Amino acid sequence: MSESPVYGACLCGSVRFRVELPTLFCGHCHCTMCQRNHGAAFVTWFAVPSNQTEIVKGEELLTRYASSSHGSRSFCSQCGTSLFCVSEHLPEHVDIPLANMEGEIDKAPELHFYFDSHVSWVPLDDGLPRRGGDTGMEPLPDESQSEGDRENPGDEG
Ligand SMILES: [Zn+2]
Numbered sequence: 001m002s003e004s005p006v007y008g009a010c011l012c013g014s015v016r017f018r019v020e021l022p023t024l025f026c027g028h029c030h031c032t033m034c035q036r037n038h039g040a041a042f043v044t045w046f047a048v049p050s051n052q053t054e055i056v057k058g059e060e061l062l063t064r065y066a067s068s069s070h071g072s073r074s075f076c077s078q079c080g081t082s083l084f085c086v087s088e089h090l091p092e093h094v095d096i097p098l099a100n101m102e103g104e105i106d107k108a109p110e111l112h113f114y115f116d117s118h119v120s121w122v123p124l125d126d127g128l129p130r131r132g133g134d135t136g137m138e139p140l141p142d143e144s145q146s147e148g149d150r151e152n153p154g155d156e157g
């Protein structure tokens with residue numbers, strides 16, 4: 001099994017951090033902010049209490065961007081890698097992208113959230129629960145029909 005701590009880093013390696021297990025949550029976020037910020041179809045996040053993670057190197061290179069009225073995202077000012085996401089709604093938690101970890105954590109992704117804005121160009125049929133709506137976490141009807149039947153893919157209204 002996964003051993004604690006697990007280390008993570010940005011692309012250039014200037015920012016390095018340590019995470020103590022266990023984690024609280026792991027899931028795929030399909031919100032448009034994650035898509036644009038990471039240049040990706042979706043971002044796989046895990047969360048830990050903030051006292052279980054520590055930046056061991058390069059803290060002075062981290063730039064914090066206020067990405068919404070209640071949240072901030074930090075990135076390495078040298079290579080641009082997005083790392084930590086913190087929300088005032090859960091100020092004692094830190095969200096960390098799973099792809100930036102150097103080793104395994106204690107959980108596999110458990111669900112999809114903000115699934116209403118998922119891209120049409122990545123087929124997803126992993127059987128994990130899909131959540132959406134205003135909070136991004138409300139249960140969505142099971143789309144068991146083929147993906148091609150969907151109307152207006154990507155239309156967020
Ligand atoms: Zn970097």
Ligand SMILES: [Zn+2]
Nearest residue numbers: 029030031034
């Ligand atoms: Zn997101």
